[in-house]
Amino acid sequence: MSTASTTAYVLRGVRPYGTDPVDVVLADGVIAAIGAAGTVDVPEGATELAAGDGPGLVLLPGLVDLHTHLREPGREDAETVFSGTRAAAAGGFTAVHAMANTTPTQDTAGVVEQVYRLGQEAGWVDVHPVGAVTVGLGGEKLAELGAMADSAARVRVFSDDGKCVHDPVLMRRALEYVKAFDGVVAQHAQEPRLTEGAQMNEGVVSAQIGLTGWPAVAEESIIARDVLLAEHVGSRLHVCHLSTAGSVEIIRWAKGRGIDVTAEVTPHHLVLTDDLARDYDPVFKVNPPLRTAKDVEAVREGLADGTIDIVATDHAPHPVEDKDCEWSSAAFGMTGLETALSVVQQTMVDTGRMTWADVARVLSENPSRIGRITQSQGRPVAVGEPANLTLVDPDAIRAIDGRTQVTASDNTPFAGMELPGRVVATFLRGRATVLDGTVVDGTVIDDKNLEGATR
Numbered sequence: 240m241s242t243a244s245t246t247a248y249v250l251r252g253v254r255p256y257g258t259d260p261v262d263v264v265l266a267d268g269v270i271a272a273i274g275a276a277g278t279v280d281v282p283e284g285a286t287e288l289a290a291g292d293g294p295g296l297v298l299l300p301g302l303v304d305l306h307t308h309l310r311e312p313g314r315e316d317a318e319t320v321f322s323g324t325r326a327a328a329a330g331g332f333t334a335v336h337a338m339a340n341t342t343p344t345q346d347t348a349g350v351v352e353q354v355y356r357l358g359q360e361a362g363w364v365d366v367h368p369v370g371a372v373t374v375g376l377g378g379e380k381l382a383e384l385g386a387m388a389d390s391a392a393r394v395r396v397f398s399d400d401g402k403c404v405h406d407p408v409l410m411r412r413a414l415e416y417v418k419a420f421d422g423v424v425a426q427h428a429q430e431p432r433l434t435e436g437a438q439m440n441e442g443v444v445s446a447q448i449g450l451t452g453w454p455a456v457a458e459e460s461i462i463a464r465d466v467l468l469a470e471h472v473g474s475r476l477h478v479c480h481l482s483t484a485g486s487v488e489i490i491r492w493a494k495g496r497g498i499d500v501t502a503e504v505t506p507h508h509l510v511l512t513d514d515l516a517r518d519y520d521p522v523f524k525v526n527p528p529l530r531t532a533k534d535v536e537a538v539r540e541g542l543a544d545g546t547i548d549i550v551a552t553d554h555a556p557h558p559v560e561d562k563d564c565e566w567s568s569a570a571f572g573m574t575g576l577e578t579a580l581s582v583v584q585q586t587m588v589d590t591g592r593m594t595w596a597d598v599a600r601v602l603s604e605n606p607s608r609i610g611r612i613t614q615s616q617g618r619p620v621a622v623g624e625p626a627n628l629t630l631v632d633p634d635a636i637r638a639i640d641g642r643t644q645v646t647a648s649d650n651t652p653f654a655g656m657e658l659p660g661r662v663v664a665t666f667l668r669g670r671a672t673v674l675d676g677t678v679v680d681g682t683v684i685d686d687k688n689l690e691g692a693t694r
């Protein structure tokens with residue numbers, strides 16, 4: 240049962256991709272009309288959303304996250320499918336890919352279908368489970384990739400994220416296997432031997448404060464190996480959370496050679512540096528680690544010039560007891576769903592390096608394409624298209640506070656900072672999941688996901 244399509248909306252004076260103001264009508268789950276003020280037919284009883292004073296709200300295709308940790312099953316104390324997807328809607332997302340490092344692992348058709356159904360029941364965003372590459376993320380035996388692909392969850396993205404698929408033979412087999420169903424292997428690029436006991440980026444800061452370093456080469460050597468493997472077997476590779484200047488160079492080289500590789504950067508790697516580790520506050524402990532200012536500049540440049548295809552949150556919620564402890568025993572990871580768009584605005588749009596159309600590309604169109612969900616998500620803001628939309632106020636300034644975020648965990652590295660931009664409304668197939676910057680509770684099972692088996 241879906242409550243979609245019952246309410247019609249007219250968005251007055253909004254700017255698709257940041258262009259000139261128009262009125263946009265949403266009805267029956269689709270974009271019914273777009274036109275100059277006063278020129279479009281507004282269905283009777285439609286709810287009006289006005290852009291207010293100033294330059295007006297920016298209308299984007301609903302955001303798509305290729306890398307979200309929802310923690311269910313297994314760590315419901317950190318997040319559930321419900322709480323994590325509610326946070327995603329608050330952040331402007333209409334679809335997320337749920338990473339496989341759950342307990343039990345998302346390595347069978349049964350577990351991915353369970354997560355897929357939980358996503359439908361929650362109804363906040365489309366949930367696309369990622370399948371594990373190896374059984375239990377153990378790195379020894381390929382999981383049932385085909386069964387997950389054929390399941391109701393229709394898995395296309397496979398990853399042992401949290402762990403690297405280190406065995407080159409297994410990585411090769413996985414790349415070969417996923418070709419049969421147009422899948423992609425998303426690699427967490429971390430050479431395990433080079434990162435034993437690693438706590439933060441290896442560099443000046445780690446030497447000064449006495450923490451074991453995670454060298455850039457541990458990431459870069461795996462990426463270099465994997466792009467060559469992908470070329471050798473003619474398969475598609477995706478690189479998770481790329482974080483170093485050298486990694487950007489390797490991807491640029493690989494794309495120049497025609498290798499079918501895509502890459503993501505997280506919001507935190509676009510702005511934060513390893514200097515933040517100096518106070519030993521584990522909120523800044525993450526994998527891969529925060530790097531240097533030079534790396535931050537390189538990933539921004541790579542994102543602007545298209546070397547890096549997408550921004551993915553790597554939303555990694557952890558309960559207080561796993562983060563509020565000594566640095567060396569704290570968990571790796573930070574939340575990101577509710578701050579991602581603001582960080583991209585601050586680092587890329589407000590600096591003049593990207594347009595809002597570019598934001599739509601890196602946060603919606605490209606992740607949809609990589610995840611093979613282009614029937615339903617990352618589609619143009621155009622008449623007849625499904626009304627998966629995000630309405631942003633770029634002039635708002637928000638003070639970030641982990642305790643008031645929608646996610647069940649409060650480990651945001653942006654706590655205490657002010658960030659530009661606020662998600663005013665999010666629509667999933669024409670149904671508002673967020674209005675006036677607040678999530679709309681009382682949603683019900685949404686089984687209209689066109690990519691799923693239940694269409």
Ligand SMILES: NC(=O)N[C@@H](CC(=O)O)C(=O)O
Binds near residue numbers: 308555556573
């Ligand atoms: N990014 C992190 O630091 N942690 C992730 C795992 C991962 O993305 O590698 C997690 O699951 O907590």
Ligand SMILES: [Zn+2]
Binds near residue numbers: 402427479480526527
């Ligand atoms: Zn990872």
Ligand SMILES: [Zn+2]
Binds near residue numbers: 338
């Ligand atoms: Zn991750």
